[in-house]
Structure formats: C-alpha cells, structure tokens
Amino acid sequence: MYRIATKKVLNKSxxxxxxxxxxxxxxxxxxxxxxxxxxxxxxxxxxxxxxTDKENKTVKIIFQTVGATTLKLAEKNEGEYxxxxxxxxxxxxxxxxxxxxxxxxxxxxxxxxxxxAEEFKRLGADVTSIIGFRNKDLVILEEEFRNISDKLTVxxxxxxxxTKGNVTQPLKExxxxxxKFDMIIAIGPVIMMKFVVETAKPYGTPVxxxxxxxxxxxxxMCGGCRLTLNQDGKKVTKFACxxxxxxxxxxxxxxxxxxxxxxxxxxxxxAYEKTCNLFKGGRENG
Amino acid sequence: xxDMSPKKNPMPVQDPIVRAHNFDEVALGYSEETAMKEAMxxxxxxxxxxxxxxxxxxxxxxxxxxxxxxxxxGAYEIISMSSSLPAVCGRVCPQExxxxxxxVRGIKGESVGIGRLERFVADWHNAHSEKEVTPPxxxxxxxxxxxxxxxxxxxxxxxxKKGYKVTVFEALHTAGGVLVxxxxxxxxxKSIVAKEVETLKKYNVDIETNVIIGKTLTIDELFDMGxxxxxxxxxxxxxxxxxxxxxxxxxxxxxxxxxxRSNLMKAYKKDSDTPIMSGGxxxxxxxxxxxxxxxxxxxxxxxxxxxxxxxRSMEELPARKEEVEHAEEEGxxxxxxxxxxxxxGYNNPDNPxxxxxxxxxxxxxxxxxxxEPDERGRRxxxxxxxxxxxxxxxxxxxxxxxxxxxLIKNTTKGLEVNNRGGIVVSEDGLTSREGVYAGGDxxxxxATVISAMGAGKTAAKAIDEAIKKKDVK
Numbered sequence: 144m145y146r147i148a149t150k151k152v153l154n155k156s157x158x159x160x161x162x163x164x165x166x167x168x169x170x171x172x173x174x175x176x177x178x179x180x181x182x183x184x185x186x187x188x189x190x191x192x193x194x195t196d197k198e199n200k201t202v203k204i205i206f207q208t209v210g211a212t213t214l215k216l217a218e219k220n221e222g223e224y225x226x227x228x229x230x231x232x233x234x235x236x237x238x239x240x241x242x243x244x245x246x247x248x249x250x251x252x253x254x255x256x257x258x259x260a261e262e263f264k265r266l267g268a269d270v271t272s273i274i275g276f277r278n279k280d281l282v283i284l285e286e287e288f289r290n291i292s293d294k295l296t297v298x299x300x301x302x303x304x305x306t307k308g309n310v311t312q313p314l315k316e317x318x319x320x321x322x323k324f325d326m327i328i329a330i331g332p333v334i335m336m337k338f339v340v341e342t343a344k345p346y347g348t349p350v351x352x353x354x355x356x357x358x359x360x361x362x363x364m365c366g367g368c369r370l371t372l373n374q375d376g377k378k379v380t381k382f383a384c385x386x387x388x389x390x391x392x393x394x395x396x397x398x399x400x401x402x403x404x405x406x407x408x409x410x411x412x413x414a415y416e417k418t419c420n421l422f423k424g425g426r427e428n429g
Numbered sequence: 430x431x432d433m434s435p436k437k438n439p440m441p442v443q444d445p446i447v448r449a450h451n452f453d454e455v456a457l458g459y460s461e462e463t464a465m466k467e468a469m470x471x472x473x474x475x476x477x478x479x480x481x482x483x484x485x486x487x488x489x490x491x492x493x494x495x496x497x498x499x500x501x502x503g504a505y506e507i508i509s510m511s512s513s514l515p516a517v518c519g520r521v522c523p524q525e526x527x528x529x530x531x532x533v534r535g536i537k538g539e540s541v542g543i544g545r546l547e548r549f550v551a552d553w554h555n556a557h558s559e560k561e562v563t564p565p566x567x568x569x570x571x572x573x574x575x576x577x578x579x580x581x582x583x584x585x586x587x588x589x590k591k592g593y594k595v596t597v598f599e600a601l602h603t604a605g606g607v608l609v610x611x612x613x614x615x616x617x618x619k620s621i622v623a624k625e626v627e628t629l630k631k632y633n634v635d636i637e638t639n640v641i642i643g644k645t646l647t648i649d650e651l652f653d654m655g656x657x658x659x660x661x662x663x664x665x666x667x668x669x670x671x672x673x674x675x676x677x678x679x680x681x682x683x684x685x686x687x688x689x690r691s692n693l694m695k696a697y698k699k700d701s702d703t704p705i706m707s708g709g710x711x712x713x714x715x716x717x718x719x720x721x722x723x724x725x726x727x728x729x730x731x732x733x734x735x736x737x738x739x740x741r742s743m744e745e746l747p748a749r750k751e752e753v754e755h756a757e758e759e760g761x762x763x764x765x766x767x768x769x770x771x772x773x774g775y776n777n778p779d780n781p782x783x784x785x786x787x788x789x790x791x792x793x794x795x796x797x798x799x800x801e802p803d804e805r806g807r808r809x810x811x812x813x814x815x816x817x818x819x820x821x822x823x824x825x826x827x828x829x830x831x832x833x834x835x836l837i838k839n840t841t842k843g844l845e846v847n848n849r850g851g852i853v854v855s856e857d858g859l860t861s862r863e864g865v866y867a868g869g870d871x872x873x874x875x876a877t878v879i880s881a882m883g884a885g886k887t888a889a890k891a892i893d894e895a896i897k898k899k900d901v902k
Binding site: 166167170180184185186187211212226227228229230231232359360362363364365366367369370371380382385396399402403405406407410 | 600602610638639640641644645664665667668670672676677679680682683685689693694701702703704784786787834835836
C-alpha cells in the first residue's frame with residue numbers, strides 16, 4: 144500500500160498528489176512514468192512523474208479525471224492509501240547537448256512538461272515555455288512555469304485568459320523571428336503534438352513528443368502501447384512503455400495514435416458515468 | 430497385476446456447451462477411486478523411461494505406487510521432492526511430449542495418465558493435508574529472485590528449503606507471472622497459484638510486488654543490498670507481430686494483452702473496470718497453447734465465432750493435445766494452412782469523424798501448403814499462388830510468440846544476450862556475470878511452464894553450490 148502524503152486540487156478536473164514510494168522517488172527522472180492501481184479491483188493506469196521529493200521519499204503525480212480510475216483516485220484524500228504504485232518506467236527525457244529548448248505543454252500535459260522544463264533549467268539551458276489550455280478555469284502550473292522559464296507564453300483556446308489561440312501561434316512567431324531552438328519538446332493532446340511538428344517542419348527544428356497511449360503492464364509485456372514510426376521510409380512498430388514515452392515527432396504516425404487512443408471511448412464513458420453516480424452527493428465540482 | 434486396459438481412465442470434464450460460456454475449470458479431476466484405478470495401469474518398469482521424460486525428473490513410478498496403495502500424502506511427498514508446483518504442472522504440462530511420451534503403455538494403447546495422477550495427488554494434498562510447514566533454520570545467506578513466474582517460484586522454493594533467505598521481486602501487482610496473467614482461470618484456477626505462493630511464504634520467502642528490476646532497482650543494486658546471488662526469471666517479453674498492414678487497427682491485440690486484460694485485470698468478471706472487445710467474430714493467429722487460451726477466452730467472453738488461423742496443419746499445432754481437443758469440442762473453428770496477409774479496417778471516406786473508422790472489419794488471408802522440411806524437421810508452409818480470400822472478422826489476436834524483455838539487459842553491464850535478446854547461460858544457469866543466474870523464457874524465449882521450473886531448480890542447485898564453496902574458502 145502506498146500513502147497519499149499530500150493532495151492539492153489544481154482545477155476542477157486536475158488534481159496533484161504526492162505519493163510515498165521511496166524506491167520510485169529515488170530513481171525517477173523527468174520524462175518517466177509510473178503505473179498505479181487505486182484499489183484491489185482497479186485497472187492499471189500510467190501517469191507521468193511530475194516531480195520527486197527525495198527527502199520525503201515521495202513522487203508527485205498530476206492527473207485529470209477522465210475515466211473511472213482517475214475519478215476514484217481524485218476522491219481519495221491525504222493520508223489514505225492506494226494499492227499499487229510501480230516505476231519509474233520508460234526512458235528519461237534526453238537532455239544532452241540541448242542549450243536552447245522550447246517546451247510546449249497542452250492542458251494536463253503541462254504537468255509532464257513542467258518537470259522537463261525544470262530539468263533543463265537545472266542544467267543551465269535557455270528555456271522558452273508555451274503553455275495552452277481550453278479556457279481560464281483549466282489553467283494550471285502557471286506560477287511554476289514562470290519561475291523556471293526564461294520566456295513564458297500562456298494561451299487559451301477561447302481567449303478567456305492571457306492570449307487567445309493555440310500553442311502553435313507563438314511557436315511559429317518564434318521560429319519566424321529566427322529563434323534557433325536546439326529542440327522543441329511538445330507534451331499534450333496528440334492533435335496538438337501533431338500540429339507542433341507541422342509548424343516546426345519548415346524550419347527543420349527537431350521535435351520530441353511524449354506519447355501517452357493505452358497501457359496495461361507498462362513493463363514491456365502486453366504490447367498495447369504500440370505505435371508506428373516512419374523511419375527512413377520504413378514502418379517500424381515501437382512500444383511506448385520501453386522505447387518511449389519520448390519519440391522523434393517527425394517519425395510518429397499521429398493519426399494512428401489518435402485512432403488507437405479512442406478504442407475504448409464508449410466503455411470509458413460508461414465506466415466514468417457509473418463511478419460518477421457512485422460519488423454523487425459527495426462531490427461539488429462533478 | 431497391472432490393469433491392462435488400453436485406454437486411460439477418462440478425465441471428467443464440464444460439458445462443452447456449458448463451459449463455453451463460463452470461466453470455471455474445464456477438467457474436474459479424478460476421484461480417489463479413479464486415481465487408484467489409473468495407478469493400476471502403471472507397469473512399474475525397472476528402467477523408468479517416464480522419469481527421463483520429465484524436465485524435473487519426478488520419481489513417477491514411486492508416486493504412482495503410493496497412489497495405488499491409497500497413500501495419497503505419501504505420493505505427494507515423493508512428487509514434492511522434485512517439483513515445487515505439482516498442482517500447476519499436473520494441469521499445464523504437455524505430458525504427451527514428456528513423461529507420457531516415454532511410457533511403455535503408450536506403445537500399444539494409451540500411456541498411463543501421469544499428468545492426471547499428479548494433479549489428483551496435488552489437489553488431494555491441498556484439500557486434506559493439515560501438516561504445518563516448518564521453515565529450515567536460516568543459513569545466513571540472501572538470494573534475490575527476479576520474477577515470480579514458474580522459474581522464479583521454483584528457484585525460490587528450492588533455495589528457501591535449504592535455509593536461504595529469498596526475496597522474489599515481481600513487476601506486476603500480483604505474484605505468479607504467466608500463471609496469473611497468461612493462463613486463464615478455466616485451465617488453471619488462480620486460487621491454485623495463490624495457494625502455491627502462500628506455501629512459499631511459509632518457507633519465509635518474501636515477495637515484493639511492484640518492483641521492476643532494471644528500473645526500480647538494478648541487478649547491481651541487489652548485490653549492494655547484500656544479496657549474494659541473483660536469479661533472473663523475468664519471462665518472455667514484448668509480443669511479436671507479423672509486420673502485415675493493419676496490425677495497428679482497433680481490435681487487433683497481442684495474445685499477451687488480450688489475456689492480461691481478461692486474467693490479471695479480470696475483464697472476465699462481469700462488471701469489471703477493464704475494457705476488452707467482446708462478441709463478434711474473432712480470429713486468433715497462431716497455434717500454440719497461448720493461442721488456444723486466447724481463443725477459448727474470447728469464446729467465453731461472448732464471441733459469436735472464434736477461429737484459430739494457423740499456417741501449418743493440425744499435425745504441427747504446437748499446443749498441448751488436450752487443449753486442442755477441448756477447443757474443438759467447444760466449437761473453436763480451425764482454419765489451418767491459412768496465413769493472414771492483411772487486416773482490413775473500416776474507413777468512411779466521407780466522414781473522417783465516423784466512430785467506426787479504424788476498427789477491424791476483416792482479414793485477408795492466403796492458403797498455404799506444406800513444402801520441404803525446415804532445419805527443425807517441420808515441413809515449411811508455402812503460399813498457394815492466387816488463393817487469397819477475406820474472412821469477416823471484428824477482433825484479431827496475434828499469438829505468434831514474444832521477444833525477451835529488454836529492461837534488465839539494458840541496465841546490467843556485462844550481461845551477455847544472444848541475437849534474439851535471450852540471456853546467455855551455461856548448463857547450470859550461470860550468466861556471463863558472476864553470481865547472476867537466469868532461466869525460463871528470459872533465456873529460451875517462449876517455452877513451457879515445466880521447462881522454466883526445471884531451469885529454476887537447476888539454477889537453485891548451482892547457486893547453493895557456489896555459495897557453499899565461498900563459505901569453505
């Protein structure tokens with residue numbers, strides 16, 4: 144059993160927790176993920192590590208309530224326990240030789256982008272951050288990003304906060320103005336990562352994307368997290384859990400990844416509704 | 430005088446029509462009377478050919494003699510001298526290729542039902558024995574075991590019985606490895622695996638779940654923690670795919686994923702939180718035990734029709750004979766001498782947002798015929814030109830083997846692997862690293878439970894000898 148050391152509600156659908164897991168806290172690096180189960184009958188879900196506290200032996204996770212499991216997790220309180228927490232899995236984000244980096248976070252993807260930006264800052268790189276959200280209510284981690292970024296642009300789709308538009312607009316402006324990033328790292332919805340790649344392409348700037356497909360074991364056994372890369376005209380199958388989650392954005396077949404991500408959307412919706420009803424009455428922000 | 434009837438006493442089974450819709454165990458096991466009757470068929474041969482067919486060399490005629498006398502606990506004691514998981518092996522060993530293949534009674538008629546007797550003895554013991562396990566005195570040495578599948582449990586069990594303090598590290602949340610995530614309930618009830626694990630715990634074996642060796646801890650860190658030897662039984666790894674178009678469509682699974690969802694993640698239970706495609710027409714590609722398990726699981730989850738698509742003929746099916754027979758009885762359709770060339774998906778050209786887009790609708794296959802034997806003596810299947818046809822399919826399950834998991838190899842300096850990624854070991858399981866042993870699928874690629882167990886036992890013996898040698902110095 145793993146204790147929830149702290150819990151903080153970041154917005155109505157995004158929650159931050161620190162989980163006591165000494166072995167994972169000792170090892171986890173930016174870009175890696177963990178697998179957790181809330182209770183004995185629960186499913187295994189992957190969540191990216193949003194930071195570690197080596198002193199308190201805790202691992203920070205930030206998650207959006209999208210399905211039954213994340214809803215159950217969000218209902219847990221400080222001091223309560225979850226049944227399983229394993230990791231760190233996946234390969235850490237590549238940082239070597241990168242002196243000028245553009246970090247792009249979309250929605251809850253910012254939770255993953257933040258520790259990556261932090262790591263680059265720690266290594267002394269120039270960090271330009273662009274973070275985007277659907278609307279004002281969904282903005283998270285703005286303060287944290289401001290503290291670790293040399294430049295920060297905040298975008299909202301509907302213009303209810305900061306600049307209206309999506310993250311590719313400021314990226315395009317930077318690139319057009321001759322900004323030479325060694326690397327763009329895009330973390331967020333698959334569609335956003337796809338368009339970041341398309342925006343960067345004419346300028347030849349390398350793009351790393353962080354893929355978050357459906358996973359079960361997370362250890363290189365089930366193959367559910369597979370995605371297709373186009374490498375030198377050849378289609379290659381890779382597994383996000385052991386080969387990723389970071390991939391060269393120019394190689395990823397995003398359309399396929401988006402399609403595969405929707406495999407269980409009907410089921411998820413149904414399970415979410417079921418769990419939601421279970422919690423009815425005890426929940427204000429449904 | 431031996432009972433000379435040419436056939437085995439039949440195994441009572443659930444009716445195929447009933448069992449095709451439930452996850453309860455198919456084979457029900459012998460009664461005491463039937464077991465004693467079957468034991469009468471053993472000739473008690475002096476040269477014991479059956480023993481040489483058993484990967485862990487169980488003293489088969491000796492335990493059968495005890496069954497014949499009605500001394501079932503005595504029989505159990507004989508089996509457990511050689512096997513750590515008799516209730517498991519009695520159910521999942523391919524006996525027809527091992528002990529029973531060598532049985533003299535098999536020359537004219539059917540061999541003695543050794544597997545059925547082993548299962549009976551183990552179940553009898555589990556149901557009746559009240560003997561308390563007394564762990565031996567701690568010998569002052571610690572050994573780490575990576576993975577709690579058959580090889581890891583066997584290795585841990587043997588070492589614990591010699592007085593070692595053994596810790597088993599398991600990546601998943603439940604101990605048992607393939608016995609839990611891979612083999613379905615109807616063939617191996619999970620309560621039996623849990624019981625075997627409980628027995629090991631009584632021998633002071635610690636099981637640490639949620640620890641991924643190679644990630645959470647490395648092999649080198651295990652030595653730093655005071656373990657004097659490490660056994661790697663991390664099992665098979667990433668599933669293989671055919672490399673044909675359409676394998677990333679929605680509705681295409683690896684057998685590992687499909688079975689893990691159903692078994693470990695309990696999608697087989699009604700009201701489970703785990704989603705799985707159920708119903709419709711299912712094609713399982715491959716002919717091994719895993720393919721049979723996937724096909725029969727799909728059927729039980731409510732599939733209308735389930736096909737096994739296999740490129741060779743019935744003769745070459747690598748699955749256990751009993752599983753093939755059970756599958757046929759349950760109504761699984763065998764499309765043999767058939768190989769998929771493409772998986773077809775739905776695509777609405779007028780509406781890219783159509784929810785059905787990207788789901789499997791069919792599988793294009795080609796007929797095969799058997800040509801010249803390959804290097805292993807199996808006749809090589811070759812395509813019949815122009816014989817392509819399309820099957821109407823909703824779910825495809827690829828069951829064509831696995832490649833070893835890279836996590837340990839990638840984080841362990843000096844650990845030699847072969848060109849397929851399997852860990853290279855000597856005869857007694859020693860790897861290229863001092864004090865590091867390995868066995869099971871991590872070494873051989875996909876194989877059987879009993880051969881993995883055998884490798885775990887061999888390594889346990891070698892580890893014991895190596896540590897004792899150090900003690901003397």
